Amino acid sequence: MTKLSKMMLTALLIMVLFFLNQVTLEKVTRENEREKAHERTQAGRATEREGETGSLLSRDPNAGLHPRIPGSQSELKANTQPTESSMCFKEDHLEENGFQQEIAWRKAQLYPDWRKEEFQAVNVTLDEDTAHPSLLLSENRRQVTWQESHQDLSSSTQRFDSLPCVLGQQHISSGRSFWEVKVKDAPSWDLGICLNNVTRKGMVTLSPQHGFWAIRFYNREYWALTSPETCLTVREIPHCVGIFLDYEDGDVSFYNMTDGSHIFSFTKNTFSGALRPLLRLWSSAPGTLTICPMGEENGGAINITEQEK
Template sequence: MKQEKDKIAQEKDKTTQEKDKIAQEKYKIKQEKDKIAQEKDKIAQEKEQLKKEMERKKDQFKSSWRDIPLYADWRKEEFQTVNLTLDAATAHPALFLSEEGRRITWQEPCQDLPSSPERFVSLPCVLGQLHVNSGRHFWEVEVQNAHSWDLGVCRNNVAREGRVPVSPQNGFWAIRLYNGEYWGLTSPETSLTLKEKPLRVGVFLDYEARDVSFYNMTDGSHIYTFSKQTFYGGLRPLFRLWSSDSGLLTIVQVE
């Protein structure tokens, strides 16, 4: 009887040892799984950091590349330089155009001009004669004697009446100087920091790539780009003065 009890006790001890061994194995497996999970998390974090670093360096390179002096001059070779003149039929009555159609000044009182569906009656704007439906086009505007202006492009069918915000949503792609500050006319506006005040601004319109870029032609540095925009129909050069204190804008004549 005693031998049977000892045998049963030994079996119980053996079973207990087996259970402990199994528990230890399970714990060890769990530790391995946790370690693998931590390694996976670490690898995922490192991949994400590497991705962010690559994007940062890519943006940095892109920005530096665009800011290289005289880069704008290099780009000009890729674009058709336009011998641009202004379309008097679109000019707001407060804007006076020179006889050769290249200079814009503010005139008070406003001129008595014939009404036309093409004429701006709310925004003091005027359009260039150029109609763009394809290709790459470049023109240059002298701004050294102007203190508040908008420059860019717009759809040919933008609203001429009413309070129309100048933004891509309304068919305008432009930059602005106002109260000494430069802006990209997105919605809302994007504040721009320029290394040097431009004496001339270059406008680069690439219809197929759907972007409009602006460069400071004084030092060749990049000002702003509207990229991957929704263009449809004809686009035209846009010019705006703000008031009698705005000074004058002059389109640079192509030699």
């Protein structure tokens, strides 16, 4: 091989190697560019997902437990299954609603206008056979007045002979009943209910233990005749008092019908036998008590007679 041929072959080899080197370099460059582009795309998508997730987290109180990435299984699980946090939230919410409803119910029970819708008005009339001899009843049996001189009345086992009391003719042994008594013309009084078979002769104690559930106004003070007695506070002096009896629930409640406020309640009693309205006047402060007529404005009053006991 001549010297010229060797030089030409060497030049050809150099050209081939240069070409191959260029091809390899371009290929590596393209691969690097594709990898960088892929990385940029992935980074952009990640940023986009973070923005969406952050937005969802700011709106979802449970996102701390279940990050909501659109289209992911986490989102499907979070949407189809209640989380412990969401369950607690719902339970707390329901419990709070129940508590608020209970408060509203209890507040509603403090107002007589609401209770009238649940109780039946009763036209109470007084039983002259039970009246103390110093108590004068009106002709319609709805008013009782204290008088100094005793009336010459027939002897009766039903009559009070020591305390100036009188009972209503009504015998109540079921249901929800209410009536109202005008008290503004009596400087002292007792009002309430009692069992039909209470003691009426000799020493009589007005207390639930002896079959009486009543309140008292005496010497400008209000008392619940519990044992011992409970001193009461009223917002406004009542001119009329409402007595609400829920026989089955064992509840006797008193309301100031002048301002609509609650006075006192005897609760959780177990009644056995008929109950009767009770009124009492005091000899030291003579006056008059009047039973208010119950008409259509109270949903239609009923008349309970002794035969219904």
